[in-house]
Amino acid sequence: MDAKKIFEKYYSRLALEGFLKALILGLIFGFAAEFIVAFATWMASYNGLWISIAAGVAVAAGMTALFYFKKFRPTAKQIAKRVDRLGLEERLITMTELEGDDSYIALRQREDAQKKMREVEAKEIKLRLSKLAIAFAAVFMALGVSMTTVTGLAASGEISGGDDFFEQVFPEPPVYFEVTYIADEGGEILENADQVVLKGDDALPVLAVADEGYMFKGWSDELEKNDPDYVPDPARTDTNIQESLTVHAEFAPVQEGNGGGGGQSGENDKPQDEQDGDGDQPNDAPSDGQSGGQNGDSQQQEGQQGQDGQPGQEPGQDGDGAGGSYQENNQIWDGETYYRALLEEYLKKAQEYLENNQDLPPELRDIIDAYFDIIE
Amino acid sequence: MVTEANIEKFSKQCKDIFEQLGRDMIGQKDVIEGTVIAMIAGGNVLLEGVPGVGKTRLVRSLGRVFNLPFSRIQFTPDLMPADVTGTNIIVKDENGNSSFDFQPGPIFSNIILADEINRATPKTQSALLEAMQEHTVTVMGVSRKLKEPFFVLATQNPIEQDGTYPLPEAQMDRFMLKLIVPNPGLEDLLQIVNMTQVTMAEVAEAACNGDDLLEMRKTANQIPVADEVMRYAMTLCAATHPDGECASEAAKKYVRLGASPRAGQALISTAKVKALMAGRFNVSYGDVNDLAYPVLRHRIKMNFEAIAERVSPDDVIKLIIEEVGKKLKVSAFTKAPRVSKEEIVEEEAGTEQEQAEPAEETSEKPRRGLFKKKSK
Known part of the structure; x- marks a missing residue:
């Protein structure tokens, strides 16, 4: 219709x-x-x-x-x-x-x-x-x-x-992470061992200091990578923190009486490794390549040092120290650990600040102060 | 096939019927109209009212107006089925041979007045079942057809319940309409008394005969019913069932037993007659709503809660009409019918005539709301 x-x-x-x-x-x-x-x-x-x-x-x-x-x-x-x-x-x-x-x-x-x-x-x-x-x-x-x-x-x-x-x-709620530096036996973490860091921020710099008779072996996370070219740096600043972090500073005892001739130390390490066998003991450290290099390959390292023209003592002069061969980050002087290169780096930074008529950042000042406390 | 002559005859005969009935009956227009509708639609009527309100007189007048044989059966507790249906008696012929001869009972008539039907025993009441539905009577295994048209107009008194036998559901269902005969109003009472002081005799004359009535039924049956109106009518019937898929909230709360399919048939048959009597050639929602009360009120069985709360079947029907009306969005349709200017003029002329001749009431145009709900 x-x-x-x-x-x-x-x-x-x-x-x-x-x-x-x-x-x-x-x-x-x-x-x-x-x-x-x-x-x-x-x-x-x-x-x-x-x-x-x-x-x-x-x-x-x-x-x-x-x-x-x-x-x-x-x-x-x-x-x-x-x-x-x-x-x-x-x-x-x-x-x-x-x-x-x-x-x-x-x-x-x-x-x-x-x-x-x-x-x-x-x-x-x-x-x-x-x-x-x-x-x-x-x-x-x-x-x-x-x-x-x-x-x-x-x-x-x-x-x-x-x-x-x-x-x-609707701002995002702040996220904090815990950054913890733990010193294993034979040393301590200088300042700021336990930190709470906002996500994405940088952690405060820390310094691993070995006790008498020990040397700094490296940071646990770096050591786990088994990088043969790894050069331990006791100073550490973690940046852009995205998760909680726990890092161990590992130290190894310095062999008494082995100062000076790195080659001698290398010869001494060999039978020691054979005796231990399992490679887990602190004395096994030379077998992991890093400490081995410190002991057995000292001459080669000395050469590198010479080439790098690092200031300071001659390698041969370090041989009478508490133990271990010369390394840039592991120099023993009068029974105390002496981080010359690091100090020089901090001093260089401090000089830059001073030249620019700026105040030293508190963390830098703290590190320098602490360092001099130690050597005193 | 309905012709123009059929329609005109229907209209004229309706007018004559109401005119003649108005000569014997004062007031009770709803009851008169309901009874006539049921008779044209071919159904039986149960008239319920207190004594003296004109139930029996109405039935007698109908017999006169329709010019049909009329039998009155006064139902009493000792009335037997054979008293209603008739029985075989032994008769002797001229040669002295005995044989059974059927003596028809009062039911072999066209209009039966079953007066105070609820006073007879269920056994006697059930003698009417076959006659009311199939229009046949079976006695001693022999079925006899009743003369057409055949109607049972029963009366019952709602007050005096002592020594009565409530009609069973099967019998109730066979009454097309149950009409409540109210007490007359003051004006009607005055007219009744004035009229009966002159004469108690019925003066109504025949307006048609049985054949005319059957023809009127055929004509009314041709009235079309729109699908939506038909669906609405059937939904009303279905909504009386408390457990049906269309069960209304009112039925769920107050009804124990809903209306049978006969209710749906009765609703449509009577609505068609009502529409044609109103000069319409289609059934309206209003027709269905008006007839829902007399069609459904005796077919729904109330539960204990309804009886305790004195909720009548008419109250439930009213609630069902409202609920189904809202559900099918029918409520908006059931407004007062539009009255044209011509109809207003005709109505005014009719009113003037009524005032001039109060005894000769006409019901040329049936009005809305003829089947108002019974008050609590």
Whole structure:
């Protein structure tokens, strides 16, 4: 049944109502889309002003058309039901169902229905729009327009972008890590052995100092790598801390009476290794390559030292120390450990500060002070 | 096939029927209309009311108006089934040979007034079951067809319950409508007394005959019912079942047993007659709602909770109508019918005539709300 033809009088009014209903729903979807696009572009610090407006308009138009043609376009039956509500006692619904029936009773029914229908003016049909839908449309409109304004202002630099905004509003809680330096037997960690460091920050510098009769062997994490070129550095500063850290400073006892001739020391180590066998004892240290180098390869190292032109004592002069051969970071003098090169490095830094008329950083001052305390 | 002549005849005969009944009956328009509707629809009627409100007079007048043979059976506890149906008696012919001869009981008539039906024993009450449904009577294994049209119009007194036998559900279900006959109002009482001072005799004349009634039934059966109206009517019936899929909250709370499928048939049959009597060629939600009370009130069995809370079947029906109306969005349709200017003029003319001739009431246009719920 062609609703437009039979209910011509009411069709335009109910079509208007259907269109308004579809429009309200379309606007809800359109503004929602606008909000989402504007929010996304704001978060991405991208100028999404026109994109969000275009998205909103496109979605609203599409959804309005979809809702109208699929749901709200008035059909003959819907029009009949609406007009029947004006007191026509289901005459029009029955009439639409009797379409094509040519019996006398159907003809009379149609005649009766049309007679009654003529008495009903189109304006008597009140447009019925859902207040809830209108409220929703208003809310979504406010959200969409606001978000579009925000993304527009952010794009022009008037306000901050979404990522900055959220970082300000919802800052990440600080994450701290524990950085622990443990001195094994034969030494100690000078200052700052236990630290609590903010994620990404640098740890304070620490210094491993060997006791009398011991020498610094290396840091546990470095030793685990078994790097043959590893040169132990008792000074350590861990940077960009991303996790908790526990590092052991390992020390090895210095062999008494082996001072001086590194070659002699190397000869002495060999039978000692054979006797121990398992290689776990502190005396096995020469077998791991590092200490072996200290003892057995002393002449070669001496040569390197000579080439490097390091200041200080001659290798041969160190032979009468507490033990071990000369190393840049392991020099024994009068029974005390003496970190000359390190001191020189700190002194160099300190000089730079002083030349620049700057105050010494407290940690640098502490290290220098501590060092001189030791040698006193 | 219904023709214009059928429709006009129906309309004229309805007018005549109500006019003639109005000569004998003062007031009780709802009851009169309900009874006539049931008779046209081919159903039996149970009239419930206190003594003296005109139940028996109405039935007698109907017999006169429809020009149909009328039998009155006064139901008493000692009434036997054979007293209702008739029995075989031994008769002797001229030659002295004995044979059984069937002597028909009072049920072999067109209109049966079963007065105070609940005073007879269930055995006697059940003698009516076959007659009411199949319109046949079986005695000694021989079935005899009753004359058409056949109606049982039963009365019962709701007050005096001593020595009565409540009608079983099977019997109740065979009454198309149960009409409550109220006490007349003051104005009606004045008219009744004035009229009966002159004469107690019934003055109604025949308005039609049995064939006319059958033709009217055929005509009314052709009235179309829209699918939605039909679904609504059936949902109302289904909603009376507390355990059904359409069970209403009211039924779940107050009903022990819901209406049978006969209720649905009765609802549609009577609604068609009512619509045609109103000059409409389709059934409306209003017709269904109006007839739901007399159709359903005797078919639903209340539970203990309803009895304890003094909730009547009419209260439950009202709740079901409201609930189903909301569920199927029918409530908006059941507004007052639209009255055209022509109808207003006709109504005014009718009112003037009524004022001039108070004894000759006409029921040309049945009004809304004829079957108001019974007050608690």
